[in-house]
Structure formats: C-alpha cells, structure tokens
Amino acid sequence: MLILGIESTCDETSASVVENGKKVLSNIISSQVNEHLRWKGVVPELASRLHLEKIIPVIDEAVKISRVKLEEIDLFASANRPGLIGGLLIGVSTAKSLAWKLNKPFIAINHIEAHLYSPHLENDIKFPYIGLLASGGHTLIIYADSFIKYEVLGTTIDDAVGEAFDKVAKFFDLGYPGGPAVEKAALSGDEKTFDFPISNLYKSHRIYDMSYSGLKTAVIHHLKKFLKKDLYTVNDIAASFQKRAFDVLIKKVISACKNFNINNIVVAGGVAANNYLREQFYKLEGYNIFFPSLKFSTDNGAMIAGYAYHKYKETGGDDLSIGVSSRVLGYKSSLNT
Ligand code: KG4
Ligand code: ZN
Numbered sequence: 001m002l003i004l005g006i007e008s009t010c011d012e013t014s015a016s017v018v019e020n021g022k023k024v025l026s027n028i029i030s031s032q033v034n035e036h037l038r039w040k041g042v043v044p045e046l047a048s049r050l051h052l053e054k055i056i057p058v059i060d061e062a063v064k065i066s067r068v069k070l071e072e073i074d075l076f077a078s079a080n081r082p083g084l085i086g087g088l089l090i091g092v093s094t095a096k097s098l099a100w101k102l103n104k105p106f107i108a109i110n111h112i113e114a115h116l117y118s119p120h121l122e123n124d125i126k127f128p129y130i131g132l133l134a135s136g137g138h139t140l141i142i143y144a145d146s147f148i149k150y151e152v153l154g155t156t157i158d159d160a161v162g163e164a165f166d167k168v169a170k171f172f173d174l175g176y177p178g179g180p181a182v183e184k185a186a187l188s189g190d191e192k193t194f195d196f197p198i199s200n201l202y203k204s205h206r207i208y209d210m211s212y213s214g215l216k217t218a219v220i221h222h223l224k225k226f227l228k229k230d231l232y233t234v235n236d237i238a239a240s241f242q243k244r245a246f247d248v249l250i251k252k253v254i255s256a257c258k259n260f261n262i263n264n265i266v267v268a269g270g271v272a273a274n275n276y277l278r279e280q281f282y283k284l285e286g287y288n289i290f291f292p293s294l295k296f297s298t299d300n301g302a303m304i305a306g307y308a309y310h311k312y313k314e315t316g317g318d319d320l321s322i323g324v325s326s327r328v329l330g331y332k333s334s335l336n337t
C-alpha cells in the first residue's frame with residue numbers, strides 16, 4: 001500500500017511516500033528555521049504563510065523522488081493534531097483535496113502517535129514497550145501494547161522538555177533552534193557546575209508525570225542559588241541544565257520499565273535528536289533501546305505515512321468532514337479518544 005504522508009504541524013513542511021508502513025520512498029522536508037530565526041521562535045502567522053507556499057512544491061518533489069505516480073497513491077494522510085492551527089489546516093486540506101480528486105481514502109493522524117512510530121520505520125520492535133515522547137510541545141511516557149493500543153502513563157504538567165530547551169537557549173542567547181544550540185553549548189560545559197532542582201512528582205497517581213517550569217525558572221532567574229563553584233560559563237549552565245532535564249526522564253522511563261517488567265524502550269520526538277540523551281539511554285544495561293535516526297526524529301512526513309498504514313488497517317479512513325485541533329484530545333488514558 002502506497003501512502004502519501006503530510007506533516008505541517010509547526011515549522012516544517014514535509015511530505016513523504018512510504019510503502020506498507022516501512023519502505024520510505026521519499027521524505028522531503030522544507031524547514032522554516034531561517035525565516036523564524038530573527039524572532040528566535042516560531043511565529044504562527046508566518047509559519048502558515050510559508051506552509052501555504054511550500055506545500056505543493058514539497059508534495060511534487062516527494063512524489064517525483066518516490067518514482068510513483070500521484071494516481072498510484074492508495075491513501076492520503078496528514079497530521080490533524082496537535083499543532084499550530086494554520087499549518088494543520090493547510091496540510092489536512094491539501095491531503096483531503098488530493099483524496100477527493102483522486103477518489104482515494106484520507107486519514108487524519110495524531111502527530112504524537114506518528115512520532116512514537118518513527119523508530120518503527122527502521123526497526124522491528126516487539127510490543128509491549130515503554131515509549132517516551134519528547135518534543136517541543138509534549139512530553140509523555142506511554143505503555144504501548146500495539147501500534148493503536150497504548151496507555152498514557154504520565155505527561156508533563158506544565159512545559160514540555162523541548163520547550164524548556166528553547167526558552168533556556170533564548171534567554172542565554174545560545175542560538176536558534178534552542179535544543180541543538182543547548183546541546184552544542186553543553187559539549188564544552190561542566191554539568192556539575194550547577195545543582196539545579198528538578199521537580200520529581202511523587203504522589204502515587206502521578207509517579208510518571210513531570211514538570212519543567214521549576215527547572216526553567218531556576219536556570220533563568222535563580223542561577224546563583226544553585227552554583228557549586230565560583231566561576232562558570234554559559235556552557236556550564238547549558239550542560240547542568242541538560243543533565244537535570246534528562247535525568248528525570250530517564251529515571252521515570254526506567255521506573256515504568258521495572259514496574260511493568262518491560263525491557264523494550266522507544267524514545268521519539270524532536271528532543272530524541274539529542275546525542276547526550278541517546279548516550280545516557282544506550283549506557284543502560286539490560287534494555288533494548290530504540291531511537292529514530294536523526295532524519296526521522298524531528299518533524300517529518302515519513303512518520304505520518306508510516307503510522308497511517310497501521311492506523312488505516314485498524315480503523316479505516318476518516319470522513320472528509322474531520323477537523324483539526326491544536327491539542328491532543330483525551331489526554332489521560334489514550335490519545336485516540
Ligand atoms: O518534534 P519536533 O520537531 O516538533 C514538535 O513536535 O514540537 O520537536 C522540536 C523540539 C524543539 O523544542 C527543539 O528544540 C527540540 O525538539 N530539539 C532538541 C534537539 N533537536 C531538536 N532538543 C534537545 N536537543 C536536540 N539536539
Ligand atoms: Zn513533532
């Protein structure tokens with residue numbers, strides 16, 4: 001089955017043709033990073049305009065590279081939540097129009113579920129597993145029974161981990177986008193310079209939840225309070241922040257693995273591009289760790305098309321009247337409901 005997947009939830013316009021959920025025939029990504037650079041963050045209205053400009057050329061290119069004719073596509077998929085409304089509308093309307101014109105089915109995809117699918121594009125991963133999704137808008141830990149059936153064990157109760165990276169980078173002028181800028185600065189920093197606090201929620205019903213607003217505030221506003229040495233550089237701040245931000249995630253994932261007696265771990269989302277995070281996970285003994293390769297870590301159409309294959313097999317396509325949403329719905333037990 002040939003699927004065209006469109007991703008336009010934030011600041012990347014991407015289209016990809018994937019065969020049977022696995023064989024990536026093309027994956028074109030047009031990044032808006034340079035256009036948002038001077039504001040050091042994504043400007044939603046600008047993002048919408050750029051998606052509008054790029055969506056057709058990006059789809060054309062994806063189809064051309066795949067060497068498949070548009071008429072041969074069996075299913076059109078686009079992320080319809082969560083994300084910036086303008087971008088979502090452009091991706092979804094384009095996919096729906098193609099499906100309607102070519103008399104093929106359309107399916108709306110949850111962008112978060114697609115991220116968690118991304119390591120499956122290149123690995124055969126056995127269920128069940130514990131999944132960690134860490135992106136700019138979301139941070140959550142799931143227990144996955146199948147591609148479709150999973151339970152959300154915990155989420156951030158305030159900022160997403162990627163968002164904390166972005167804000168720390170912006171405050172200290174480390175560069176844009178924030179995640180890779182912090183990672184780069186941290187390379188020449190000493191992670192033991194600051195003992196930043198990280199809120200480790202402990203009540204029994206939220207043992208897998210996390211919070212990043214306290215860490216972000218400590219790093220930005222109360223730096224001196226947590227200093228352990230006299231002298232420091234901005235690289236030391238980046239390294240200490242990065243360590244604390246990831247320590248808690250790793251700890252919670254391992255605790256979920258132990259409680260559910262599971263040794264397969266899937267890590268996905270833009271933050272999964274971070275090498276330090278990868279190293280910390282790969283160091284763990286007794287676990288099978290799966291990350292997407294770098295090109296499938298940040299937003300991309302291949303994860304949308306890949307996940308659409310399994311979703312479509314389970315649920316069939318969506319009515320063309322289906323809408324878009326800036327939020328993940330049904331947050332607590334499943335992202336589907
Ligand atoms: O998944 P993604 O591309 O878009 C969303 O769905 O949000 O994730 C983007 C997020 C941003 O917050 C970005 O700073 C973060 O992922 N990110 C990183 C790295 N690369 C991207 N965070 C830490 N280290 C990185 N190397
Ligand atoms: Zn994403």
